[in-house]
Amino acid sequence: MRPETRALVLHLGVIAGLAALYPLLPTYHQGNLTRILVLAIYATGYNVLFGYTGLLSLGHAMFFGAGMYGLGLPMQHLGLPALPAFVLGTACAATLAAAVAALALRTAGVAFMIVTLMFSQAAFLTILYFTTWTRGEEGFVLARGARRIAGLDFSTPDVRFWTAFALFATALLLTLWMARSRFGHVLVAIRENEERTRMLGYDVQSHKFRAVVISGAFAGASGAAYGLFFGYVGATFASVQYSIFPLLWVLLGGAGTILGPLVGTAFMFYLINWAQDLTSAYMLVAGVVLVLLTLFARAGIVGEIRKRWLGWLP
Incomplete structure (x- = not known):
């Protein structure tokens, strides 16, 4: 079997496994799985930029927040129905990503990281400034009555899960297709050696710009879905910690792998839950585990599996 076929079968199997797992879980873990899938879309988008293109952003919370507020504000103040509000939220995040990319991509390396962090903080402070809305x-x-699309009530757990499942499966397969496409190969080439990629005649800036917009759109869709599914919109989701979370999820799962964001998100989610049961200093316990994992599995969980046993994993 060709590596491309193996990869497709594996990822379709993971999608089928998630669908089969949900009915078997207790109610509490069913809710957790829904949250993990929504946040894994966010991590998948971040992986496009960091894992495949090699651009380290500390400002992705502004895209997640743009999606959430792009959905929530029109629903709350204008009475916009949920479906067009979801599309609007995703479009707001993609538009913001395009504007940020046009400015931030004039820098590189640490400067790019700092500029994205500054933009994100500006977006967070803007949310706080316009407190009236x-x-x-x-x-x-x-x-609750506004959170409906085509008769589907997103305040019910089953509808939430299956919609989150459909969105995540779409994001996963799109990322797999992108990684195998010419565009994805150029992104990896930029990550490995930007100057050589430019010398080969590729428009590096254009590819990086598109990577930022795609990544921002994924983050925005995740933020909009989170607001729609769980019925809450708040400034916390646009704060610095929500820019750090996707970086941790991707590093833990394996940067530059398709399944890494899902594995990293699930691992981090349950690590914090487990640590909270042990002590009030749960972030200290989680931090120690994360440091150990980073030291002894530098490529991340899926990255180590690819490096040691399954070299064909995308």
């Missing part, structure tokens, strides 16, 4: 750190709750 955004309710600042307190946030606001979306009415």
Whole structure:
């Protein structure tokens, strides 16, 4: 079997496994799986930029927040239906990503990281400034009756999961297709040696710009879905910690791997839950585990599996 076919079969198997796992889980873990899938879309988008293109951003919370507020504000203040609000939220994040990319990509390396962090902080402070509409750190709750699309009520657990599942499966397969495409190969070439890629005649800036926009759109779709599914929109989701989380998820799961974001998100989610049961200093316990994993599995969980046993994994 060709490596491309193996990869497709594996990823379709993972998607089928998630669908089969959900009915077997207790109610609590069913809810957790839904959250993990929504956040894994966010991590998948971040992986496009960091894992495949080699651009380290500390500002992705602004795209997640743009998707969430792009959905939530029109629903709350204008009575916009959920479906067009979801599309609008994703479009807001992609548009913001394009604007940020046009400016931030004039820099490189550490400067790019700092510029994205500054833009993200500006977006966070903007949310706090317009408290009259955004309710600042307190946030606001979306009415249950408004969270419906084509008769589907997103306040019910099963509808939430299967919609999150469909969105994640789409994101996963799109990323797999992109990684195998010419565009994906150029992104990897930029990550490995940007100057050589430019010398070969590729438009490096154009490819990096598109990578930022795609990554921002994924993050925005995740933020919009989170607000729609769980009915809450708040400034916390646009803060610095939500820029650090996707970086940790991708590093833990394996940067530059298709399944790494899902594995890293699930690992981090349950690590923090487990540590909370042990002590109030749960972030200290989680931090120690993360440091050990980073030291002894530098390529991440899926990255180590690829390096040691399954070299054909994308």
